[in-house]
Amino acid sequence: MKITAEEVAHVAALARLRLSDQMSAKLTEQLNDILTAMDKLAQLDTSGVPSTNHALELTGAMRPDQARPGLDHQRALANAPDSDGQSFIVPKVI
Amino acid sequence: MEPHELTLAQALELLAKKEVSSVELTQALLARMEATEPSVNAYLTTTPELALEQAQAADQARAKGEAGPLCGVPAGLKDVLCTQGVRTTCGSKILENFVPPFDAFLVARLKQAGMVLLGKHNMDEFAMGSSTENSGFGPSHNPWDLDAIPGGSSGGTAASVAAGTSLFSVGTDTGGSIRQPASHCGVVGMKPTYGRVSRFGLVAFASSLDQAGPITRTVADAAAVLQVIAGHDPADSTSAPQPVPDYSAALGRGVKGLKLGVPAEFFVEGLDQEVEQSVKAAMAVLEQQGAELVPISLPHTDYALAAYYIIAPAEASSNLARYDGVKYGMSVRREEAGLLDMYLDSRSQGFGDEVIRRIMLGTYALSAGYYDAYYGKAGQVRTLIRRDFDQAFEQVDAIVGPVTPSPAFGLGQKVDDPLQMYLSDVFTLSTNLAGLPGMSVPCGFSAKGLPIGLQIIAPHFAEETILAVGAAYQEATDHHHKRPPL
Numbered sequence: 001m002k003i004t005a006e007e008v009a010h011v012a013a014l015a016r017l018r019l020s021d022q023m024s025a026k027l028t029e030q031l032n033d034i035l036t037a038m039d040k041l042a043q044l045d046t047s048g049v050p051s052t053n054h055a056l057e058l059t060g061a062m063r064p065d066q067a068r069p070g071l072d073h074q075r076a077l078a079n080a081p082d083s084d085g086q087s088f089i090v091p092k093v094i
Numbered sequence: 095m096e097p098h099e100l101t102l103a104q105a106l107e108l109l110a111k112k113e114v115s116s117v118e119l120t121q122a123l124l125a126r127m128e129a130t131e132p133s134v135n136a137y138l139t140t141t142p143e144l145a146l147e148q149a150q151a152a153d154q155a156r157a158k159g160e161a162g163p164l165c166g167v168p169a170g171l172k173d174v175l176c177t178q179g180v181r182t183t184c185g186s187k188i189l190e191n192f193v194p195p196f197d198a199f200l201v202a203r204l205k206q207a208g209m210v211l212l213g214k215h216n217m218d219e220f221a222m223g224s225s226t227e228n229s230g231f232g233p234s235h236n237p238w239d240l241d242a243i244p245g246g247s248s249g250g251t252a253a254s255v256a257a258g259t260s261l262f263s264v265g266t267d268t269g270g271s272i273r274q275p276a277s278h279c280g281v282v283g284m285k286p287t288y289g290r291v292s293r294f295g296l297v298a299f300a301s302s303l304d305q306a307g308p309i310t311r312t313v314a315d316a317a318a319v320l321q322v323i324a325g326h327d328p329a330d331s332t333s334a335p336q337p338v339p340d341y342s343a344a345l346g347r348g349v350k351g352l353k354l355g356v357p358a359e360f361f362v363e364g365l366d367q368e369v370e371q372s373v374k375a376a377m378a379v380l381e382q383q384g385a386e387l388v389p390i391s392l393p394h395t396d397y398a399l400a401a402y403y404i405i406a407p408a409e410a411s412s413n414l415a416r417y418d419g420v421k422y423g424m425s426v427r428r429e430e431a432g433l434l435d436m437y438l439d440s441r442s443q444g445f446g447d448e449v450i451r452r453i454m455l456g457t458y459a460l461s462a463g464y465y466d467a468y469y470g471k472a473g474q475v476r477t478l479i480r481r482d483f484d485q486a487f488e489q490v491d492a493i494v495g496p497v498t499p500s501p502a503f504g505l506g507q508k509v510d511d512p513l514q515m516y517l518s519d520v521f522t523l524s525t526n527l528a529g530l531p532g533m534s535v536p537c538g539f540s541a542k543g544l545p546i547g548l549q550i551i552a553p554h555f556a557e558e559t560i561l562a563v564g565a566a567y568q569e570a571t572d573h574h575h576k577r578p579p580l
Contacts, residue, residue, distance in 0.1 A: 003458065015411060015457040016418070017450060018438040027454060033513055034455060038400045041471045044478070051473030052480055054302050054332070055288050055529025056554065061331035075195040081425030088420055093433050 002035040003028065097122035098258030099577055102167060102315035105261050109156065109166050116156070116166025119261075120149040120210050123168045127212070127259045130580050135234045136244075136254035138173050139181050140213035148210045155208060163322055165208030169260035172251045173214035174221055175201050175306070176295035184297045185217040185247075187230040188417050188424045188444025198295025199330065200264060200306055200323040207322045212260065216250030219446045220414065221271055221299045223247050224518035227509050228448040235505070236278060237578035238544055242502040245275030245518075251309050252279035256578055262310045262319050266296060268303045269402055270497075270522025273534040276309055277497035277547025280536045280576065282564065283309045284316045287554050288529035289334035291320075292327030300409035301332075303402075303526040312574055313535060313564035317341035320557065336555055344558035345565040350384030352563065355490035359395035360521055366500040372538030372546040373496045379570050380494070380563065388490050392482040397475050398524035403516055404459050404472035405527070411456030414449070417441060451512060480528045483553075492559050493551040496521055497534045501544035521549060531557050535564045536573040545573075 003011075008028045012019050019027065073086065082089040097119055100108070108114045124142050131137060145168060152166035176182050176194035178201075183189045197205065205211075218228035226234045226249035234250045236242040237257040244253040248265030252275035255263050265272040267285035276283025284307045291306045298304060308319035321341050327333045356377065361370060381387050419425035419440030426439035445453070459468035486493060498518060508515045525532040531554070534547035548567070552559040568574050 007458075008454070011454055011458045011461060014461060015453050016415075016434075016437045016441055017445075017453065018442040019450075023447075023450070027451065030451060030512055031455060031458070034403065035458075037513055038404060038468065040397060040400045041404075041475055042467075044394075044397060044475060046471060046474035046478070049474040049477050051470065052476040052527075053473060055476075055480060055527065056332075056334070058289065058332060058334075063328055071195055078195055079192055079422035081419060081422075081427070090420055091427060091431060091433050091436050 002032050098126040100261055101311045102262040102318060103312065105167050116149040116152040116210060117146065119166065120145050120168045123212060123259060123261070130257045130259060133235060133240050134237055134253050134257050135232060136215055136250040136257060136259055137170055137213045138183055138185070138216050138231055138250070141180055141211055144180070145210050145212050152208050152210060162206060162208035163318065164204060166210060167261050168210040168212050169263050170213045170215045170251070170254055171201065171211065171263060172217055172248050172265045174217060174266050174297045175264065176297065177201055177211065177214065180211065180214065182214065182297070183230070185219040185229040185231065186444065186446065186449070188440070190424065192422055194295070196295060199292035199327045201295060203323050204264070215248070215254055215263065218247035218249070219449050220297070220410070221247040221266055221268055222410070222448050222452055224270070224274060224515055225508070226250060227505065228446055230446055233505060236502050237580050238280060239502070239542065241504055242544060243278065243505055245278035245502060247271040248309060249275045252276050252281055252283065255279070255281045255309050255311060257580055258577070262308065262315055264306055264319065264323065265309045266304060266306045267526065268299050268406060269526050270519040272307050272309060273497050273522050273532055273547070273549060274518060276534040278502040278545060280545030280573070280578070281309055281311055282313055282316050282533065282535055282574070283307070284320065284533040284560070285525070285531060286320060286324065286557055287334065287531045289332050290531070290555070290557070291323050292330040292333040294327055294329040298413040300406040301413060302409060303406060313561055313568050314342070314345055316533070317345055317561050334555070339558060341558060341561055344561045347562040348383065349380055349563055349566045352385045352492065353388050353490040354380060354385050354563070355388050355390035355486050355493040357390050357392045357395065357493060357495055359392050360495035364499055365496060368540045369496050369498070369500060369546050373548055376537035376548040376567060377494055380567060383566050383570060390486045390490060390493070392486060392524070394475065394478045394482050395524055398479055398527060399516060399520055401472040401475040401479065402523040402527060403455070404468050405476065407452040407456030408459045408469050409456070411453045411460065414453055417444060448512070476527045479524050483528045483530060487553045491552070492556070492563055495549050497547040497549040501540040501546055525551050530554060531560055533560045533564055535567055538573060
């Protein structure tokens with residue numbers, strides 16, 4: 001087993017996902033298959049090879065630090081599930 | 095010729111000669127949508143009133159001599175692109191009612207150029223998929239065979255261009271999502287170099303791989319659309335500062351003296367015979383036109399799939415953390431439930447199975463104890479893949495080969511086997527890992543009448559070479575003139 005049902009539950013909690021028992025079982029099986037296929041990577045000797053995080057070597061895209069117009073309150077809140085016109089309203093945290 | 099059969103260039107010519115107005119053209123395409131949408135389902139949202147308003151404005155602009163390069167031409171766009179005031183779902187229930195407060199950079203460019211927006215195209219949820227079957231709103235169908243997939247994730251877009259409910263369009267490509275559906279629907283699809291087109295307002299899937307590009311009927315049309323959307327955007331710090339050349343100038347260059355690499359690793363067991371025959375016949379056409387075919391090797395091709403399906407889900411798991419039910423999108427709020435419950439319920443009810451699978455895979459690959467073995471390793475393999483291409487391009491000007499291992503498969507055939515579905519992208523995703531431009535050009539049909547595509551790949555920012563090769567091929571062939579039996 002590459003990944004156990006317990007690990008699937010842990011990863012789901014990290015990813016803020018609530019999985020049904022049926023979905024957990026299916027995902028455990030599918031992730032095992034997929035991770036087994038990924039084992040192919042381990043066959044390659046990559047010692048000393050640097051990692052590529054970006055295909056093009058773009059570094060330090062600088063711009064002047066100037067205030068620019070952004071979204072106003074009305075437009076920023078237009079898609080809010082709940083708001084008072086000034087802020088996003090969320091369920092009680094504490 | 096019917097209006098829905100026109101290429102972009104033909105439509106622009108008729109508009110310029112005043113043989114048709116934009117309003118007439120738009121009405122004709124809206125009528126075409128009424129006829130074909132019940133069977134193709136290329137659109138998630140249609141905007142007929144807005145389209146007719148924009149068409150009227152386009153006709154007025156043209157009358158005043160102020161026509162932009164796409165003035166008055168109607169088309170839909172992939173629903174991953176933010177359109178101000180027009181619902182943008184990304185194929186997901188979690189964004190079912192999201193109306194963007196701004197336009198994506200490239201949408202603003204297209205509007206400025208005078209396009210008429212007919213609506214938003216269906217796609218795999220968050221661009222994750224190869225068949226549109228992962229759409230939260232039902233799949234699109236291939237116009238050449240309604241029981242076959244149109245490809246994905248830009249499947250609605252490719253199907254719409256093939257069906258004539260868009261005279262051009264723009265899709266996005268993270269691992270093949272422009273080229274694979276273009277190949278399955280018999281249209282041209284071009285993924286430019288990473289960074290050539292700004293990603294501002296393109297809903298993120300995997301930020302180091304995502305790139306938008308044209309889906310059109312001809313290579314010349316792709317050049318015209320790329321001309322409009324390419325360029326630096328200060329709002330996307332990864333967009334390329336390189337100057338944008340005149341792409342149309344490359345169309346007539348021909349292939350004489352060009353060296354075209356043929357990678358041994360693209361012609362392996364598992365490649366469908368009909369695809370192999372069509373692609374080899376296309377290569378022979380290019381050879382007859384003066385290109386030299388050079389056998390090459392991309393030795394790490396076999397590892398690209400595994401590297402991609404670590405890197406893309408890892409980036410996705412991070413990008414999709416923003417869907418939390420707070421600021422926009424689906425928000426499930428139960429009485430007496432707290433903030434954590436809102437996150438859990440909104441995300442679990444809003445995301446479909448494939449998106450959940452990839453978030454899980456990506457979160458796992460990035461989690462403590464596994465990072466080095468998966469994400470770290472995949473990044474190193476990505477370097478090896480990039481070096482393969484660097485070495486190949488020391489010998490050749492471009493690379494040619496198949497786009498997909500087979501013609502379009504049947505709807506429902508691979509939905510229960512994610513790993514099999516991932517193999518659809520085996521020839522396309524290495525170019526995303528390397529940031530290279532690539533194009534699919536129609537190069538024939540299977541015995542069942544399903545389109546097949548030829549892939550052309552070039553070095554960074556060598557879109558002109560791809561356009562020259564594609565245009566030379568279309569000059570000599572007529573696959574792109576065929577229309578589906580709809």
